Amino acid sequence: xxxxxxxxxxxxxxxxxxxxxxxxxxxxxxxxxxxxxxxxxxxxxxxxxxxxxxxxxxxxxxxxxxxxxxxxxxxxxxxxxxxxxxxxxxxxxxxxxxxxxxxxxxxxxxxxxxxxxxxxxxxxxxxxxxxxxxxxxxxxxxxxxxxxxxxxxxxxxxxxxxxxxxxxxxxxxxxxxxxxxxxxxxxxxxxxxxxxxxxxxxxxxxxxxxxxxxxxxxxxxxxxxxxxxxxxxxxxxxxxxxxxxxxxxxxxxxxxxxxxxxxxxxxxxxxxxxxxxxxxxxxxxxxxxxxxxxxxxxxxxxxxxxxxxxxxxxxxxxxxxxxxxxxxxxxxxxxxxxxxxxxxxxxxxxxxxxxxxxxxxxxxxxxxxxxxxxxxxxxxxxxxxxxxxxxxxxxxxxxxxxxxxxxxxxxxxxxxxxxxxxxxxxxxxxxxxxxxxxxxxxxxxxxxxxxxxxxxxxxxxxxx
Amino acid sequence: xxxxxxxxxxxxxxxxxxxxxxxxxxxxxxxxxxxxxxxxxxxxxxxxxxxxxxxxxxxxxxxxxxxxxxxxxxxxxxxxxxxxxxxxxxxxxxxxxxxxxxxxxxxxxxxxxxxxxxxxxxxxxxxxxxxxxxxxxxxxxxxxxxxxxxxxxxxxxxxxxxxxxxxxxxxxxxxxxxxxxxxxxxxxxxxxxxxxxxxxxxxxxxxxxxxxxxxxxxxxxxxxxxxxxxxxxxxxxxxxxxxxxxxxxxxxxxxxxxxxxxxxxxxxxxxxxxxxxxxxxxxxxxxxxxxxxxxxxxxxxxxxxxxxxxxxxxxxxxxxxxxxxxxxxxxxxxxxxxxxxxxxxxxxxxxxxxxxxxxxxxxxxxxxxxxxxxxxxxxxxxxxxxxxxxxxxxxxxxxxxxxxxxxxxxxxxxxxxxxxxxxxxxxxxxxxxxxxxxxxxxxxxxxxxxxxxxxxxxxxxxxx
Numbered sequence: 001x002x003x004x005x006x007x008x009x010x011x012x013x014x015x016x017x018x019x020x021x022x023x024x025x026x027x028x029x030x031x032x033x034x035x036x037x038x039x040x041x042x043x044x045x046x047x048x049x050x051x052x053x054x055x056x057x058x059x060x061x062x063x064x065x066x067x068x069x070x071x072x073x074x075x076x077x078x079x080x081x082x083x084x085x086x087x088x089x090x091x092x093x094x095x096x097x098x099x100x101x102x103x104x105x106x107x108x109x110x111x112x113x114x115x116x117x118x119x120x121x122x123x124x125x126x127x128x129x130x131x132x133x134x135x136x137x138x139x140x141x142x143x144x145x146x147x148x149x150x151x152x153x154x155x156x157x158x159x160x161x162x163x164x165x166x167x168x169x170x171x172x173x174x175x176x177x178x179x180x181x182x183x184x185x186x187x188x189x190x191x192x193x194x195x196x197x198x199x200x201x202x203x204x205x206x207x208x209x210x211x212x213x214x215x216x217x218x219x220x221x222x223x224x225x226x227x228x229x230x231x232x233x234x235x236x237x238x239x240x241x242x243x244x245x246x247x248x249x250x251x252x253x254x255x256x257x258x259x260x261x262x263x264x265x266x267x268x269x270x271x272x273x274x275x276x277x278x279x280x281x282x283x284x285x286x287x288x289x290x291x292x293x294x295x296x297x298x299x300x301x302x303x304x305x306x307x308x309x310x311x312x313x314x315x316x317x318x319x320x321x322x323x324x325x326x327x328x329x330x331x332x333x334x335x336x337x338x339x340x341x342x343x344x345x346x347x348x349x350x351x352x353x354x355x356x357x358x359x360x361x362x363x364x365x366x367x368x369x370x371x372x373x374x375x376x377x378x379x380x381x382x383x384x385x386x387x388x389x390x391x392x393x394x395x396x397x398x399x400x401x402x403x404x405x406x407x408x409x410x411x412x413x414x415x416x417x418x419x420x421x422x423x424x425x426x427x428x429x430x431x432x433x434x435x436x437x438x439x440x441x442x443x444x445x446x447x448x449x450x451x452x453x454x455x456x457x458x459x460x461x462x463x464x
Numbered sequence: 465x466x467x468x469x470x471x472x473x474x475x476x477x478x479x480x481x482x483x484x485x486x487x488x489x490x491x492x493x494x495x496x497x498x499x500x501x502x503x504x505x506x507x508x509x510x511x512x513x514x515x516x517x518x519x520x521x522x523x524x525x526x527x528x529x530x531x532x533x534x535x536x537x538x539x540x541x542x543x544x545x546x547x548x549x550x551x552x553x554x555x556x557x558x559x560x561x562x563x564x565x566x567x568x569x570x571x572x573x574x575x576x577x578x579x580x581x582x583x584x585x586x587x588x589x590x591x592x593x594x595x596x597x598x599x600x601x602x603x604x605x606x607x608x609x610x611x612x613x614x615x616x617x618x619x620x621x622x623x624x625x626x627x628x629x630x631x632x633x634x635x636x637x638x639x640x641x642x643x644x645x646x647x648x649x650x651x652x653x654x655x656x657x658x659x660x661x662x663x664x665x666x667x668x669x670x671x672x673x674x675x676x677x678x679x680x681x682x683x684x685x686x687x688x689x690x691x692x693x694x695x696x697x698x699x700x701x702x703x704x705x706x707x708x709x710x711x712x713x714x715x716x717x718x719x720x721x722x723x724x725x726x727x728x729x730x731x732x733x734x735x736x737x738x739x740x741x742x743x744x745x746x747x748x749x750x751x752x753x754x755x756x757x758x759x760x761x762x763x764x765x766x767x768x769x770x771x772x773x774x775x776x777x778x779x780x781x782x783x784x785x786x787x788x789x790x791x792x793x794x795x796x797x798x799x800x801x802x803x804x805x806x807x808x809x810x811x812x813x814x815x816x817x818x819x820x821x822x823x824x825x826x827x828x829x830x831x832x833x834x835x836x837x838x839x840x841x842x843x844x845x846x847x848x849x850x851x852x853x854x855x856x857x858x859x860x861x862x863x864x865x866x867x868x869x870x871x872x873x874x875x876x877x878x879x880x881x882x883x884x885x886x887x888x889x890x891x892x893x894x895x896x897x898x899x900x901x902x903x904x905x906x907x908x909x910x911x912x913x914x915x916x917x918x919x920x921x922x923x924x925x926x927x928x
Contacts, residue, residue, distance in 0.1 A: 031673075033690045067690070159655055168652050169633055169694075187651055188632050191623055209495075225719055226497050226531070228712040230633075230694070247711050248692040254715065255689055258722045259806045265729050266802020266900055267795055275807040276817075280824070284831055287799050291874075294795050295836050299843060301787035306853055313780045316773055323765035323908050326787055327794075331731055331758050331901040335751050338730020342723045343739035353740075360744070367748055372759050379763060389770055410755075436730055436900035437795040444787050 020046065024053035032058070036065035044074035051075065052083055060090040066098075066252050073102050076111075085114040092166060094139035094249065097126035126243070134220050135213030137253065138234045138243030141166040146176040147183070147200025151193045158187070167246050170231045173203045180239035184208040186230070210235040213242055217253050222347065224250045265338060267294065267437035290435070297441045301326075304448045311452060315463040317391050318455055321376075321402050326447035328372055329409035330440030333417030336361055337439045340421045341432050354422040358415060365414030369407035377403040394462045401458040405451040412450060413443045484510065488517035496522070500529035508538035515539065516547055524554040530562075530716050537566050540575075549578040556630060558603035558713065561590035589706075598684050599677030601717065602698045602707030605630040610640040611647070611664025615657045622651070631710050634695045637667045644703035648672040650694070674699040677706055681717050686811065688714045729802060731758065731901035754899070761905045765790075768912045775916060779927040781855050782919055785840075785866050790911035792836055793873035794904030797881030800825055801903050804885045805896050818886040822879060829878030833871035841867040858926045865922040869915040876914060877907045 027035045027050065035054075039047045039062060051059045062068065068075075076084050076099075088096065088111050100108055100123055112120055122140050129135025143165055145154050154171060162168040171190065173183040183203025185193075193202045210233045211220055223232055224247055231244040260270040269286045271278055278286075305312070312319050340357060343349045349357060380399040383389045391398050417439045421431035456464055491499045491514065499518075503511045503526060515523045526532065532539075540548050540563075552560065552575050564572055564587055576584055586604050593599025607629055609618050618635060626632040635654065637647040647667025649657075657666045674697045675684055687696055688711055695708040724734040733750045735742055742750075769776070776783050804821060807813045813821060844863040847853045855862050881903045885895035920928055 029670075031691060033692075155655070162652055162656055168655070187655075188626055191619070191632070191651075192626055206493075221715075225712075225715045227495060228497075230711075247694075247715070248689075251685075251689045251711070251715060251718065254718045254722070255685075255810070258718070258725065259810065261722065261726060262729060262802045262806050265726060266798045266805075268799040268803065271803070274810070274812045275803050276812040280828070284828060287796075287828070288832055288835055291792070291795055291799065291832055291836060292839065295788070295792055295839060298788050298791050301791070302784050302843075303853075305784040305787065309780055309784065312776075312783050316777045316780075319776050319783045319786070320766050320769040320773065322783070322786060323769065323790055323912065324759070324762050327762050327765070327901075327904060327908060328755070328759055330791075330904065331755055332751075334730045334899075334901050335732040335755065338726050339732065339735065339739050341730075342726050346719070346723065346738070348738045348740040364744070364748060364751070368752055368755055371752055372755065375756065375759060379766075389767075435798075437791075437798050437904075440791060440794065440904065444791060448787065 020049040021053055024050045028054055028058050032061035033065050033067055035062040036068040039075070040068055040071045042071075044071060045078040047071060047075040048078035048080075051087075052080065056086070056090075060087060063087050064091050064095050066095070072099055073104070073107070076103075077107060081110075085111060089115055089119065092139060093122060093126065093141050093243070094137060094166070096123050097136070098131075100127060101131055129213050132217055133213060134211045134215040134217065134232070134234045134245055135242065137217055137220075137249055138213070138245050139166045139249075140243045142170075142172060142231070142233070142241070142244040143168055144172045144174055144179075144241060145199055146179075147173050147198060147203070148176050149199050150195065151190055151197050151199055151202060152195040154185075154199045155190060155195075158190075166244065167231050170229075170233075170244070171199070172208075172233055172241050172244075173199055174241070178239075181208060181210065181233060181235055181241050184233070208233065210241075211245075212236075217245075217250075218257065218345070220245050221250045221254055221257075261341075261432055264433055265341070265435050267291075267435040290437075294437050294441050298444060300445045301448060304445050308448070308452045311455065311464055315455070315459065317398055317463070318401075318452075318459075321405075322448070322451070324376070325402065325405050325409055325451050326444045327440075328369075328406055329413035329443040329447040330436075331413070332365060332368055332410045333413035333420075333439035333443045334436035336365075336414045336417030337420055337434050337436065340418050341434060344421055344425075344431050351422060351425055354419065357418050357422075361414045361418040362411060365411035366407060368414065369410030372410055373403035373406035376406050392463070394459065397459055397462055401451075401455040404458065405454040408450045408454060409443070409447045412446055413439070416442055416446070484513040485517055488514045492518055492522050496525035497529050497531055499526040500532040503539070504532055504535045506535075508535065508542040511535060511539040512542035512544075515551075516544065520550070520554075524551060527551050528555050528559050530559070536563055537568070537571070540567075541571060545574075549575060553579055553583065556603060557586060557590065557605050557707070558601060558630070560587050561600070562595075564591060565595055593677050596681055597677060598675045598679040598681065598696070598698045598709055599706065601681055601684075601713055602677070602709050603630045603713075604707045606634075606636060606695070606697070606705065606708040607632055608636045608638055608643075608705060609663055610643075611637050611662060611667070612640050613663050614659065615654055615661050615663055615666060616659040618649075618663045619654060619659075622654075630708065631695050634693075634697075634708070635663070636672075636697055636705050636708075637663055638705070642703075645672060645674065645697060645699055645705050648697070672697065674705075675709075676700075681709075681714075682721065682809065684709050685714045685718055685721075725805075725896055728897055729805070729899050731755075731899040754901075758901050758905050762908060764909045765912060768909050772912070772916045775919065775928055779919070779923065781862055781927070782865075782916075785869075786912070786915070788840070789866065789869050789873055789915050790908045791904075792833075792870055793877035793907040793911040794900075795877070796829060796832055796874045797877035797884075797903035797907045798900035800829075800878045800881030801884055801898050801900065804882045805898060808885055808889075808895050815886060815889060818883065821882050821886075825878045825882040826875060829875035830871060832878065833874030836874055837867035837870035840870050856927070858923065861923055861926055865915075865919040868922065869918040872914045872918060873907070873911045876910055877903070880906055880910070 158168050169187045171185050174180055175182050185203045189202055213234050220232055231246045233241045234243050236242055263270050267290050269289055271286055377399045384391055384395045420434045420439055424434055425431045622632050633651045635649050636645055638644055639646050649667045653666055673691060677698050684696055695710045697705045698707050700706055727734050731754050733753055735750055841863045848855055848859045884898045884903055888898055889895045
């Protein structure tokens with residue numbers, strides 16, 4: 001198959017109406033990710049019927065796909081309970097943990113009880129970690145060998161157990177007595193190495209990169225991305241490997257994180273499910289929260305404007321530039337916020353750099369404000385002289401007030417926008433939860449105060 | 465080493481001042497990604513001196529790291545030209561192509577001429593593809609075997625050539641005569657398979673996933689992410705494998721794409737270099753472009769306000785709510801835009817779905833507008849009754865005008881925001897270049913017109 005398959009439509013009426021046996025027959029030749037994608041578009045009961053008709057190994061692989069996701073619990077509940085238990089038992093360790101996180105309580109206990117003691121213990125260990133940590137996304141299925149085994153013995157071991165492991169491309173070497181992690185070898189290195197060498201010697205003396213189970217998934221992603229790893233071991237304080245996070249989980253998390261990030265920057269709570277399939281009511285709830293919060297914040301502009309109602313009544317011409325001036329502050333603030341969010345996420349700057357950023361954004365804002373201010377002044381003078389609009393007898397002073405206010409508002413916007421992620425972190429929030437509308441709201445109120453203060457100074461004795 | 469290393473400071477004065485020999489000695493034990501990161505903080509001449517003092521294989525690996533990036537050309541120019549040629553010749557194929565893309569003309573031709581004919585031809589093939597396509601990011605170093613070889617022979621072949629290949633974890637099987645791609649086997653499958661079976665039989669009859677050299681990198685990323693691939697083959701029209709794109713390149717592209725996306729959504733041109741190290745002038749230029757464009761667009765608000773100057777003079781109370789109303793339109797628009805940008809990027813919706821989106825966003829906007837409108841009306845009535853502010857004798861009508869205008873403005877904002885990515889695509893731009901400030905600017909002008917039109921109807925005969 002060349003080129004990626006086309007997007008699935010918002011709903012797939014053909015798939016919904018098809019006969020389960022026919023659908024199962026047409027699905028079984030597909031890649032498990034595609035099977036999962038199709039099953040996820042069905043009603044849970046229909047998906048359960050199709051799953052029952054698929055060959056069991058095919059059904060397990062499809063059920064193991066992250067693409068199945070939210071539909072998984074519903075399909076499981078709609079399924080014959082013996083089949084459900086077999087499916088859950090056959091899933092990979094990290095997907096099992098994900099599933100149990102989503103299952104509601106009576107189901108959860110029932111399926112957990114149906115598992116063998118080892119699997120249950122391993123899932124309960126994974127569930128003890130929050131889902132956004134390395135411990136929460138790791139899989140307990142990895143290859144671990146003592147350092148004194150030969151390369152030939154390790155390869156034979158991989159041949160024996162490799163089918164059941166999440167990856168065999170990274171093999172973790174532990175010391176023979178304490179089982180502490182001492183090194184890592186790639187399958188490529190094993191293949192190229194002398195068969196009789198001890199694997200510990202192939203791994204070399206360098207301590208392997210690892211993370212603690214409490215590490216955030218974004219730290220894991222940064223490590224995998226920077227060092228081109230296929231997997232990272234998750235290691236406890238005693239140096240024992242608890243599990244691994246594989247590169248495909250990192251990619252899934254990166255894509256999910258980007259979606260969340262864009263949605264939050266756009267000023268909405270992360271939807272956490274696809275836009276195409278989320279219910280209307282749930283979508284409204286996700287959007288209304290931030291929109292109302294921003295609206296309440298923005299109400300302060302009405303209060304601020306109230307203080308200047310007298311000035312507006314005396315110099316209505318001032319009101320013409322209100323949207324232009326406050327939006328320029330919001331725009332420069334939103335630029336600065338988005339730059340700083342990414343610089344923080346990529347660790348290009350750290351939290352203690354806030355004052356360096358401030359010392360950079362203030363002059364940047366002044367320069368950008370001067371550019372916009374000049375354009376604003378030219379605009380007013382040109383319109384007045386050509387005769388497109390009459391800003392009154394004091395138009396040079398009006399132009400000066402607008403130009404100066406723009407310098408102040410844009411400089412303040414850049415500074416406030418760049419500092420917002422730091423303030424959020426200081427208050428215990430994720431710096432990436434700063435949004436463009438949030439910055440704009442912050443800057444709007446201050447922008448009005450700056451504008452009218454400048455106008456009061458410049459126009460005192462003439463218009464005001 | 466447990467846990468990721470801390471962020472490098474904005475500049476590293478210690479590294480800058482150190483003696484090259486001492487620095488080289490301290491660097492050589494590090495991971496090549498860390499060496500590259502440190503070298504990138506040095507002046508090009510200093511980096512070149514340190515590179516010359518590193519053992520050659522260490523220097524090559526560091527030079528091959530994408531983390532070196534922009535500094536690479538400068539360091540190369542500062543280097544002894546014999547060493548420079550040896551370094552370039554020893555790099556991996558995809559990094560060579562990246563480097564030649566960045567090199568300026570006289571250097572480029574000189575280094576290209578110093579390579580052997582095969583390498584030069586392979587680089588020139590890669591350079592023929594735009595950098596954001598599969599052809600532009602692929603590496604020509606992959607393992608390709610005829611379908612009639614046995615598993616044992618393939619494993620022996622990997623042992624022989626594996627050290628020089630970008631990855632050996634995916635082995636591409638071609639038909640023995642025409643060398644067309646017929647399948648792919650993973651190294652895991654090879655290890656688990658019977659040594660005497662032909663590799664074609666292990667690969668199975670299913671056609672492997674592949675992309676054309678013209679495929680966009682985001683299509684490649686989607687394929688790798690969905691099907692959990694370690695590499696994707698890039699195949700020409702005749703079915704021949706030209707190269708592969710590996711998962712670590714996909715991760716690098718995903719991270720770079722997220723940075724670009726966040727910066728663009730925040731309303732700035734993508735910086736294309738780290739915020740911490742970009743020069744002040746270059747940063748201003750990147751930010752001033754969009755800021756000026758938005759400012760020019762926003763000037764239309766001054767024109768629109770000019771038309772309503774008479775109304776404002778008669779009913780100054782109306783001006784109090786201008787920032788509140790237009791910002792609510794911008795916020796709802798920015799929500800809708802960010803949701804649609806991601807839904808399009810993830811292929812949850814396709815371009816022909818625009819009318820479905822419109823039919824969803826219009827009612828969503830009306831509901832959200834009704835919520836905000838209600839809050840707005842309550843705000844005015846409460847302030848009036850408690851006596852915090854006097855909106856005049858016609859305050860119920862003012863409240864009605866504000867409430868109704870909010871419904872209209874928020875509905876228009878949601879609709880315009882959701883349609884903007886589609887309009888951009890239609891005009892030949894990337895839909896993801898829509899930004900929150902862009903939407904806000906679009907909606908501000910319309911918001912003013914909606915507000916004053918509603919006010920004219922509601923307040924006719926009383927205030928207006």
